[in-house]
Amino acid sequence: MGLGGRRRGFPGPTPCHFLAAPAHASVCKPHYTCSTTYHSDAAQTEVVGRYTVDCKGRVYETGTRSDHSAYSSYICGPAAE
Numbered sequence: 001m002g003l004g005g006r007r008r009g010f011p012g013p014t015p016c017h018f019l020a021a022p023a024h025a026s027v028c029k030p031h032y033t034c035s036t037t038y039h040s041d042a043a044q045t046e047v048v049g050r051y052t053v054d055c056k057g058r059v060y061e062t063g064t065r066s067d068h069s070a071y072s073s074y075i076c077g078p079a080a081e
Helices: none
Strands: 032-039 047-053 059-063 068-075
Antiparallel strands (some): 032 047
16 A cells, blocks of 8 residues: 555544644754744734844744734844854
8 A cells, every 4th residue: 555545443634633833943044033023913012032042043933923923033142052
């Protein structure tokens, strides 16, 4: 039976229900700090959460995620290495 075949009792491919990391987490360059700030609305009235990858690759996440976000990144100085 090929990869696309179905077996009795096995439902086959199903959508993944795990929370995936934000896309920017995979594109934050080494020796950079990258941060996504999540807002309550498109007017960025209130900050509701933040996702940050620091210079050493450590991840910090607070609050909640939303569809309204702003991304920023900056290179780390020599002291961060």
